[in-house]
Amino acid sequence: NAGVTQTPKFQVLKTGQSMTLQCAQDMNHNSMYWYRQDPGMGLRLIYYSASEGTTDKGEVPNGYNVSRLNKREFSLRLESAAPSQTSVYFCASRGTGAANEQFFGPGTRLTVL
Amino acid sequence: TQLLEQSPQFLSIQEGENLTVYCNSSSVFSSLQWYRQEPGEGPVLLVTVVTGGEVKKLKRLTFQFGDARKDSSLHITAAQPGDTGLYLCAGTQGGKLIFGQGTELSVKP
Numbered sequence: 445n446a447g448v449t450q451t452p453k454f455q456v457l458k459t460g461q462s463m464t465l466q467c468a469q470d471m472n473h474n475s476m477y478w479y480r481q482d483p484g485m486g487l488r489l490i491y492y493s494a495s496e497g498t499t500d501k502g503e504v505p506n507g508y509n510v511s512r513l514n515k516r517e518f519s520l521r522l523e524s525a526a527p528s529q530t531s532v533y534f535c536a537s538r539g540t541g542a543a544n545e546q547f548f549g550p551g552t553r554l555t556v557l
Numbered sequence: 558t559q560l561l562e563q564s565p566q567f568l569s570i571q572e573g574e575n576l577t578v579y580c581n582s583s584s585v586f587s588s589l590q591w592y593r594q595e596p597g598e599g600p601v602l603l604v605t606v607v608t609g610g611e612v613k614k615l616k617r618l619t620f621q622f623g624d625a626r627k628d629s630s631l632h633i634t635a636a637q638p639g640d641t642g643l644y645l646c647a648g649t650q651g652g653k654l655i656f657g658q659g660t661e662l663s664v665k666p
Contacts, residue, residue: 448599475652484566486645486656487600494652502653534599544588544649548599 446470448549450535456555457525465520465552467535475538476518477502477546478510480531487534493518525556560584561648563657570636571665578631578644578660586648586655589622589629594643594659636664 448469457463469476474495479487489502493512507529509521522529532553536546561582570576580589588607592600604613606622606629613620617640619632629646641664647654 477653479656484658486561486563486658487647487654488656489653492653536599544590544605545602546600546654548601550597550599 448535448537448547450533450549450552452552453550454553456557457522458557459526461525462521462523463525464522465533465535465554466517467519467549468517469535469537469547470516471537471539471547472515473537473539473547474515476512477536477538478508478518478520479534479536480504480529481534481551482531490520490533525554527556530554530556560655561646561657563644563646563660565660566658567661567663569663569665572637573635574664576633576636576662578646578662579628580630580646580657581628582648583627584648584650585626586650587626588649589626590647590649590654591620591629591631592645592647594645596642600643600645633662636662638664638666640664 451466477492478490481487488504491510493499496515511519532551534551535549538546564579590605591603594600604620609624609626611622617634621630644660646657
Protein backbone atom coordinates (compact mmCIF):
# COMPACT_ATOMS: atom_id res chain seq x y z
CA ASN A 445 0.00 0.00 0.00
CA ALA A 446 1.40 3.39 -1.02
CA GLY A 447 -1.09 5.33 1.17
CA VAL A 448 -1.35 8.92 -0.07
CA THR A 449 0.91 9.96 -2.93
CA GLN A 450 1.52 13.47 -4.25
CA THR A 451 3.23 14.80 -7.36
CA PRO A 452 5.37 16.73 -7.88
CA LYS A 453 7.55 16.96 -4.75
CA PHE A 454 9.02 20.31 -5.74
CA GLN A 455 7.91 23.02 -8.17
CA VAL A 456 9.04 26.53 -9.03
CA LEU A 457 6.63 28.78 -10.91
CA LYS A 458 6.70 32.34 -12.15
CA THR A 459 3.91 34.70 -11.16
CA GLY A 460 0.91 34.14 -13.41
CA GLN A 461 1.75 30.58 -14.40
CA SER A 462 -0.70 27.77 -13.75
CA MET A 463 -0.20 24.25 -12.47
CA THR A 464 -2.03 21.27 -11.03
CA LEU A 465 -0.95 19.34 -7.95
CA GLN A 466 -1.93 15.68 -8.08
CA CYS A 467 -2.98 13.50 -5.16
CA ALA A 468 -4.06 9.86 -5.03
CA GLN A 469 -4.92 7.46 -2.21
CA ASP A 470 -5.24 3.69 -2.32
CA MET A 471 -7.05 3.20 1.02
CA ASN A 472 -10.60 3.45 -0.38
CA HIS A 473 -11.29 6.53 1.74
CA ASN A 474 -14.28 8.73 0.97
CA SER A 475 -12.95 12.04 2.30
CA MET A 476 -9.93 13.89 0.92
CA TYR A 477 -8.37 17.24 1.82
CA TRP A 478 -5.91 19.84 0.59
CA TYR A 479 -3.93 21.88 3.13
CA ARG A 480 -1.19 24.46 2.93
CA GLN A 481 1.49 24.77 5.60
CA ASP A 482 3.31 28.01 6.26
CA PRO A 483 5.83 28.73 9.06
CA GLY A 484 4.09 29.50 12.34
CA MET A 485 0.62 28.88 10.86
CA GLY A 486 0.10 25.15 11.23
CA LEU A 487 -1.94 23.55 8.45
CA ARG A 488 -4.82 25.48 6.90
CA LEU A 489 -7.57 23.78 4.94
CA ILE A 490 -7.91 24.94 1.32
CA TYR A 491 -10.61 22.59 -0.02
CA TYR A 492 -12.03 19.24 0.89
CA SER A 493 -14.16 16.53 -0.67
CA ALA A 494 -16.41 14.51 1.62
CA SER A 495 -17.16 12.00 -1.11
CA GLU A 496 -16.70 11.41 -4.82
CA GLY A 497 -18.50 14.14 -6.76
CA THR A 498 -18.56 16.74 -3.97
CA THR A 499 -16.14 19.51 -3.05
CA ASP A 500 -16.32 22.31 -0.49
CA LYS A 501 -14.28 25.36 0.43
CA GLY A 502 -12.10 25.37 3.48
CA GLU A 503 -10.48 28.24 5.36
CA VAL A 504 -8.29 29.63 2.53
CA PRO A 505 -9.82 28.73 -0.88
CA ASN A 506 -9.09 31.94 -2.82
CA GLY A 507 -6.83 31.41 -5.84
CA TYR A 508 -7.39 27.65 -5.93
CA ASN A 509 -9.71 25.15 -7.61
CA VAL A 510 -10.09 21.43 -7.03
CA SER A 511 -11.35 18.38 -8.88
CA ARG A 512 -12.38 15.08 -7.33
CA LEU A 513 -11.68 13.01 -10.41
CA ASN A 514 -12.78 9.72 -8.85
CA LYS A 515 -12.67 8.12 -5.41
CA ARG A 516 -8.87 7.81 -5.53
CA GLU A 517 -7.79 11.16 -6.96
CA PHE A 518 -8.16 14.75 -5.77
CA SER A 519 -6.28 17.48 -7.63
CA LEU A 520 -5.55 21.10 -6.70
CA ARG A 521 -5.15 23.73 -9.42
CA LEU A 522 -3.55 27.15 -9.27
CA GLU A 523 -4.86 29.10 -12.28
CA SER A 524 -2.60 32.14 -11.92
CA ALA A 525 0.09 31.62 -9.31
CA ALA A 526 1.04 34.45 -6.94
CA PRO A 527 4.05 34.77 -4.57
CA SER A 528 1.59 34.50 -1.63
CA GLN A 529 0.93 30.92 -2.73
CA THR A 530 4.51 29.91 -1.98
CA SER A 531 3.99 27.15 0.58
CA VAL A 532 4.12 23.43 1.25
CA TYR A 533 0.93 21.70 0.12
CA PHE A 534 -0.35 18.52 1.74
CA CYS A 535 -3.06 16.19 0.57
CA ALA A 536 -4.79 13.95 3.11
CA SER A 537 -7.51 11.34 3.22
CA ARG A 538 -9.66 10.33 6.16
CA GLY A 539 -10.47 6.88 7.34
CA THR A 540 -13.88 5.82 8.61
CA GLY A 541 -12.65 4.49 11.94
CA ALA A 542 -13.60 6.01 15.28
CA ALA A 543 -10.19 7.72 15.53
CA ASN A 544 -11.08 10.08 12.64
CA GLU A 545 -7.44 9.79 11.61
CA GLN A 546 -6.22 11.69 8.57
CA PHE A 547 -3.42 10.20 6.49
CA PHE A 548 -1.11 12.70 4.84
CA GLY A 549 0.97 12.59 1.70
CA PRO A 550 4.63 13.68 1.68
CA GLY A 551 3.82 17.20 0.47
CA THR A 552 4.64 19.43 -2.50
CA ARG A 553 6.99 22.34 -1.90
CA LEU A 554 5.92 25.17 -4.22
CA THR A 555 7.82 28.40 -4.81
CA VAL A 556 6.27 31.22 -6.83
CA LEU A 557 8.74 33.86 -8.01
CA THR B 558 -6.80 34.70 14.82
CA GLN B 559 -5.85 31.11 15.45
CA LEU B 560 -8.70 28.97 16.74
CA LEU B 561 -6.26 26.63 18.45
CA GLU B 562 -3.30 28.22 20.22
CA GLN B 563 -0.25 26.06 20.87
CA SER B 564 2.51 26.97 23.28
CA PRO B 565 5.38 27.16 23.25
CA GLN B 566 6.05 27.54 19.52
CA PHE B 567 9.71 26.54 19.94
CA LEU B 568 11.35 24.36 22.56
CA SER B 569 14.99 23.34 22.76
CA ILE B 570 15.94 21.01 25.61
CA GLN B 571 18.61 18.52 26.65
CA GLU B 572 18.14 14.77 26.47
CA GLY B 573 16.51 13.46 29.65
CA GLU B 574 14.47 16.58 30.44
CA ASN B 575 10.69 16.61 30.72
CA LEU B 576 8.46 18.97 28.77
CA THR B 577 4.82 19.92 28.29
CA VAL B 578 3.15 21.38 25.21
CA TYR B 579 -0.21 23.10 25.53
CA CYS B 580 -3.08 23.44 23.08
CA ASN B 581 -5.81 25.91 24.05
CA SER B 582 -9.04 27.16 22.52
CA SER B 583 -12.22 29.01 23.44
CA SER B 584 -14.16 26.52 21.29
CA VAL B 585 -15.37 23.05 22.16
CA PHE B 586 -14.17 20.17 20.01
CA SER B 587 -15.76 16.76 19.58
CA SER B 588 -12.29 15.24 19.63
CA LEU B 589 -8.70 16.39 19.62
CA GLN B 590 -5.72 14.82 17.91
CA TRP B 591 -1.98 15.16 18.22
CA TYR B 592 0.23 14.69 15.18
CA ARG B 593 4.01 14.55 14.81
CA GLN B 594 5.74 15.76 11.67
CA GLU B 595 9.35 15.21 10.61
CA PRO B 596 11.13 17.41 8.05
CA GLY B 597 10.09 16.68 4.47
CA GLU B 598 7.19 14.47 5.49
CA GLY B 599 3.50 14.77 6.23
CA PRO B 600 2.07 14.70 9.78
CA VAL B 601 1.46 11.31 11.38
CA LEU B 602 -1.23 10.74 13.99
CA LEU B 603 -0.03 10.02 17.55
CA VAL B 604 -3.32 9.92 19.46
CA THR B 605 -6.98 10.93 19.47
CA VAL B 606 -8.74 11.98 22.69
CA VAL B 607 -12.51 12.13 22.76
CA THR B 608 -13.82 12.33 26.32
CA GLY B 609 -13.39 15.37 28.57
CA GLY B 610 -10.71 14.60 31.19
CA GLU B 611 -9.37 11.68 29.19
CA VAL B 612 -5.71 10.74 29.64
CA LYS B 613 -3.85 8.55 27.17
CA LYS B 614 -0.28 7.28 27.37
CA LEU B 615 1.98 6.31 24.50
CA LYS B 616 5.28 5.09 26.00
CA ARG B 617 6.91 8.29 27.37
CA LEU B 618 4.17 10.56 25.96
CA THR B 619 1.09 11.46 28.03
CA PHE B 620 -1.87 13.22 26.43
CA GLN B 621 -4.69 14.87 28.32
CA PHE B 622 -7.99 16.35 27.10
CA GLY B 623 -9.44 19.13 29.22
CA ASP B 624 -12.67 18.54 31.13
CA ALA B 625 -14.52 21.07 28.96
CA ARG B 626 -12.99 19.65 25.74
CA LYS B 627 -11.46 23.03 24.88
CA ASP B 628 -7.81 22.32 25.61
CA SER B 629 -5.22 19.57 25.67
CA SER B 630 -1.65 18.94 26.73
CA LEU B 631 1.18 16.68 25.65
CA HIS B 632 3.79 15.74 28.26
CA ILE B 633 7.02 13.99 27.31
CA THR B 634 9.05 12.31 30.05
CA ALA B 635 12.82 11.94 29.68
CA ALA B 636 12.95 13.36 26.15
CA GLN B 637 15.25 11.72 23.63
CA PRO B 638 16.80 13.08 20.40
CA GLY B 639 14.38 10.86 18.47
CA ASP B 640 11.50 12.98 19.84
CA THR B 641 12.73 15.94 17.79
CA GLY B 642 10.08 17.19 15.38
CA LEU B 643 7.02 19.39 14.91
CA TYR B 644 4.06 18.54 17.16
CA LEU B 645 0.63 19.64 15.99
CA CYS B 646 -2.66 19.55 17.83
CA ALA B 647 -5.86 19.45 15.79
CA GLY B 648 -9.48 19.74 16.90
CA THR B 649 -12.41 18.17 15.09
CA GLN B 650 -15.28 20.47 14.14
CA GLY B 651 -17.95 19.48 11.64
CA GLY B 652 -15.85 16.61 10.32
CA LYS B 653 -12.93 18.90 9.57
CA LEU B 654 -9.65 19.33 11.44
CA ILE B 655 -8.58 22.72 12.81
CA PHE B 656 -4.82 22.77 13.43
CA GLY B 657 -2.78 24.70 15.94
CA GLN B 658 0.40 26.50 14.81
CA GLY B 659 2.63 23.67 15.95
CA THR B 660 5.46 23.31 18.48
CA GLU B 661 8.96 22.81 17.09
CA LEU B 662 10.81 20.54 19.54
CA SER B 663 14.56 20.02 19.46
CA VAL B 664 16.13 17.53 21.87
CA LYS B 665 19.90 17.75 22.05
CA PRO B 666 22.04 14.79 23.09
